[in-house]
Amino acid sequence: MLDPGQDAPARDAVASEVKSQIEATGALKHENVWGLRKMAYEIARQNEADYRWFRFEAPVELLEQLDHNLKIADGVLRFRIFKVDADAPVMAPPATSAPGPGAARERPAPEAQQAPAEAVPEAAAPEAPAPAAPTAVAEPPDPAAEAAEPEAPEVPAESAEAEPGDSAE
DSSP, rough: BBBSSSHHHHHHHHHHHHHHHHHHHEEEEEEEEEEEEEEEEEEETEEEEEEEEEEEEEOOHHHHHHHHHHHHTTTBOOOOOOOTTTTTTOOOOOOOOOOOTTSSOOOOHHHHHHHHTTOTTTSSSSSOOOOOOOOOOOOOOOOOHHHHSSOOOOOGGHHHHGGGOOOOO
């Protein structure tokens, strides 16, 4: 996630540096520019970031080098490096994106939102997730069942006293 406050050529330079490091000692499998997107929470007083995504194979040394370089690079808000299964499908970017720093913040018309979704070829469309298993939902107690159950009478405090044959000493 790159700082959107920097100009586009500076963000592209950071991404191309990472790409060149990966290609030098590893194998770049897939690259995707997700663009400016709203973040779930602010990082460094920013509420949106320029998302870049790389899928690659690399030795441990490259991972350590990338970790070090991205920690000290200007313009990098956050990054994650994690291991995925080689057979895992490549994820398509989410459909929504945040407008650029100077762009109008209005939502596009509903027709404009539907057009890109129809333009996706079937081969590139992600597979539908498997249906989730049914979950148990707690229901509130039934008032009719509560009325049918007799309530236990309260024991008065006086009856809790000792019997005449018991000694409290």
